[in-house]
Amino acid sequence: MSQATKEAGLWTAVKELPGNFWSSIFRNPLPSSDLERASTSFTNFFLHIHPVKVHRNTLRPIYTLGLGLISFFLFLILMVTGILLMFYYVPSTTQAYDRMLDLRGSVAFGTFLRNMHRWSAHGMVAVVFLHMCRVFLTGAYKKPREFNWVLGVGLLLVTLFLSFTGYLLPWDQLAFWAITVGTSIAGYAPLVGQQIKFLLLGDATVGQEALLRFYVLHVAVLPATLMLLIGVHFWRIRKDGGLSRPEEPANLAVRVTAVPVEKAVEEKKRTYGLVGFVRGPFTKIGNIPDNSVYSWPNLLMAELFVFVLTVAAILTLSLLFHAPLEEPVNVMHPPNPAKAPWYFLGLQEMVSYSAFWGGIGIPTVFVLLLLLAPYLDRNPRGVGRWFARERLLANTIFITLVVVKVIFIVIGAFFRGPNWSFVSPW
Numbered sequence: 001m002s003q004a005t006k007e008a009g010l011w012t013a014v015k016e017l018p019g020n021f022w023s024s025i026f027r028n029p030l031p032s033s034d035l036e037r038a039s040t041s042f043t044n045f046f047l048h049i050h051p052v053k054v055h056r057n058t059l060r061p062i063y064t065l066g067l068g069l070i071s072f073f074l075f076l077i078l079m080v081t082g083i084l085l086m087f088y089y090v091p092s093t094t095q096a097y098d099r100m101l102d103l104r105g106s107v108a109f110g111t112f113l114r115n116m117h118r119w120s121a122h123g124m125v126a127v128v129f130l131h132m133c134r135v136f137l138t139g140a141y142k143k144p145r146e147f148n149w150v151l152g153v154g155l156l157l158v159t160l161f162l163s164f165t166g167y168l169l170p171w172d173q174l175a176f177w178a179i180t181v182g183t184s185i186a187g188y189a190p191l192v193g194q195q196i197k198f199l200l201l202g203d204a205t206v207g208q209e210a211l212l213r214f215y216v217l218h219v220a221v222l223p224a225t226l227m228l229l230i231g232v233h234f235w236r237i238r239k240d241g242g243l244s245r246p247e248e249p250a251n252l253a254v255r256v257t258a259v260p261v262e263k264a265v266e267e268k269k270r271t272y273g274l275v276g277f278v279r280g281p282f283t284k285i286g287n288i289p290d291n292s293v294y295s296w297p298n299l300l301m302a303e304l305f306v307f308v309l310t311v312a313a314i315l316t317l318s319l320l321f322h323a324p325l326e327e328p329v330n331v332m333h334p335p336n337p338a339k340a341p342w343y344f345l346g347l348q349e350m351v352s353y354s355a356f357w358g359g360i361g362i363p364t365v366f367v368l369l370l371l372l373a374p375y376l377d378r379n380p381r382g383v384g385r386w387f388a389r390e391r392l393l394a395n396t397i398f399i400t401l402v403v404v405k406v407i408f409i410v411i412g413a414f415f416r417g418p419n420w421s422f423v424s425p426w
């Protein structure tokens with residue numbers, strides 16, 4: 001081969017390098033046919049968690065409200081900001097608070113980073129709880145999704161504990177006394193209460209041992225547990241046949257093939273109350289008979305939309321509001337009243353009536369009822385619709401419990417003053 005031919009070959013290889021590199025990662029061109037859409041979902045590592053097609057109901061924003069996805073994206077934001085915070089933080093009672101001040105005073109974007117982490121954590125507790133309410137009120141916990149609901153209850157508990165363990169780390173007055181109150185509630189458990197408290201604190205009171213334990217739980221044990229549970233939760237969604245949806249009207253599948261497509265579309269619209277969003281430019285009429293659409297790009301675009309919205313909300317909150325940092329810990333000066341984190345204020349309020357029943361008895365019964373709900377509620381009707389009439393009793397009980405819980409939190413947050421006496425917030 002002549003020198004000139006060799007050089008031309010090399011030049012062509014260099015020119016084609018970007019394209020060849022790209023296609024070695026992404027084996028499919030941008031999909032333009034149904035076959036390519038399908039293959040994009042299962043040949044991409046990040047996308048293959050998606051099924052090739054999803055039922056249209058899955059994409060109705062008004063059905064899921066995107067709450068499960070928002071929970072997941074908040075967790076991702078927490079992981080990223082948490083890892084960055086770990087570069088500066090030291091879990092030592094003599095250094096932790098100073099590191100918080102450093103973050104505020106001398107680390108570029110340190111305050112902003114901490115704000116993002118703090119607001120995402122609060123947001124995640126609230127959104128996971130709301131997601132659970134959505135799942136209950138649409139009857140989505142019923143067969144075959146009972147076990148995914150049980151996993152969900154585990155996710156809720158781990159999320160609460162993750163947020164609680166993080167609360168101590170700044171080592172300021174707010175952190176110290178909130179955790180002192182929180183862990184003393186655990187001490188009310190009969191027989192094993194004090195042992196559980198000691199296991200958590202590594203000592204009789206909140207101190208260096210507790211800070212180290214909370215740190216290890218917060219940065220390693222609980223995030224790893226949550227990741228595992230989320231992985232199984234997502235896997236189960238697929239194995240359970242995708243998200244819940246209303247029962248198909250009888251014989252619809254048969255009639256769809258017999259009636260003109262446009263008429264079938266109208267009928268589906270009446271059944272599912274389809275919103276325009278779902279029928280974007282990518283949604284093909286050919287997908288109508290089995291009521292599904294290709295995950296690429298329909299589901300992907302919806303997910304991207306929720307992701308951008310979540311990030312934008314956290315960025316805005318973090319620009320507008322600073323995460324609190326009070327005075328450094330002073331074990332001789334408890335604030336009066338010393339309050340638990342807001343999501344445990346309902347517990348603290350109940351504890352003020354009865355230490356055992358408020359702190360242990362009722363919460364245990366509540367968690368057991370949550371875990372058993374799909375096995376106790378055998379009524380198969382009313383799945384896939386908000387507030388279905390067939391589920392009036394179950395929904396009424398659930399809403400009542402949620403309202404009572406919220407009332408207790410509001411009382412604890414705004415109506416309790418020194419020595420836990422009633423005060424007016426106005």
Ligand code: HEM
Pocket residue numbers: 064065066067068069071072075128129131132135140141145148149150151152153155156159230233237242243244245
């Ligand atoms: C870290 C916490 C959680 C994450 C990241 C998460 C994520 C998700 C996502 C992305 C979905 C599908 C879309 C959606 O419904 O928004 C989903 C569905 C589901 N989740 Fe969760 N979830 C969490 C906690 C929970 C909790 C606390 C429960 C209930 C106690 C729960 C029970 C379910 C069930 C049963 C489904 C299927 C719903 C259906 O088929 O309509 N999840 N979850």
